[in-house]
Amino acid sequence: MQKIDAHQHFWVFDPVRDSWITDDMSAIQKNFLPQELKYVLHENGMDGCVAVQADQSEEQNSFLLGLTEGNDFIKGIVGWVDLRAENIEDRLAYYSHTKLMKGFRHVLQGEANRALMLEPDFMRGISLLNKYGFTYDILIFPDQLKYAEKLVRQFPDQKFVLDHIAKPYIKDGKIDTWAAEIDLLARQENVWCKVSGMVTEADWHNWTNDTFKRYLDVVFNAFGPNKLMFGSDWPVCLIAGQYAQVKGILSDYCAALSPSEQNAIFGGNAITFYNL
Known part of the structure; x- marks a missing residue:
């Protein structure tokens, strides 16, 4: 079974476009391209990755797809399209001819309208994804979990x-409300979860593997090992830890699981979900 990192990013750093990368994130205020990640993946026993959009533009799609040429370890792309556009079906039809475009996401966490995902024009875009074989990545903060649960219930055939x-x-050590809403979301059979992005939600300079145990307990109990997938969130993770440290959090937690369950989390589930 191939080992797949289900969530990472590439960019040529632009201080205006990438203004979300603030000065306290100076470690990632530079370019991150495939040659560097290829070495990191190899060093950590990983065979491939899924590259996820970091900018909401179709130019980003072209950039990411271009990087796949000569870099066959990039197994799939999660891009961006304007799901609210009148011509959304035309755009999805266009990308359906691109073998490595696997799905899309929108930076819902950054929207002033916290329930944007439930607006009719957004849901119309979501309703068309499955027709063209595309997945959807839900990028939200905890206050939006209740809206995500409503969204996914509307589209039981959408992944x-x-x-x-x-x-x-x-x-801040908060867990109770998030945990309850994770449990509700996970009851929908069409929803999976990436175990990723945790170190940057912790104290960047003061965490141990134990910091994450109770959060991992929640997602493992809710989703189970057949619906979870490892993602490094490289290079964003570098703000708070090296790739090996990030992978080590989940590797240590999964040590008691069966080999088949570990293989699923570190590759098999991503391969199934994204049809890699």
């Missing part, structure tokens, strides 16, 4: 995956 376990407030 959804929750990014970064919905970014719980790990630094």
Whole structure:
């Protein structure tokens, strides 16, 4: 079974476009391209990755798809389209001819309208994804979990995956409301979850593997090992830890699981979900 990192990013750093990368994130205020990740993946026993959009533009899609040429370890792309556009079906039809475009996401966590995903024009875009074989990555903060649960119930045949376990407030130690809403979301059979993005929600300079145990307990109990997938969130993770440290959090937690369950989490589930 191939080992797949289900969530990472590439970019040529632009201080205007990438203004979300603030000065306290200076470690990632630079370019991150395939040659560097190829080495990191190999060093950590990983065979491939899924590259996820970091900018909401179709130019980003072209950039990511271009990077796949000569880099066959990039197994799939999660891009961006304007799901609210009148011509959304034309855009989906266009990308359906691109073998490595596997799905899309929108940076819902950054929207002033916290329930944007439930607006009719957004849901119309979501309703068309399955027709063209596309997945959808849900990128939200905990306050939006209740809206995500309503969204996924509307489209039982659509494959959804929750990014970064919905970014719980790990630094503040908050868990109860998030945990209850994760449990509700996970009851929908069409929803999977990426175990990713945790270190950047913790105290960047003061965490141990144990910091994440109770959050991992929640997602493992809710989704089970057949609906979870490892994602490094490289290079964003570098703000708070090296790739090996991030992978080590989940490797240690999964040590008691069967080999088949570990293989699923570290590759098999991503291959199934994204049809890699």
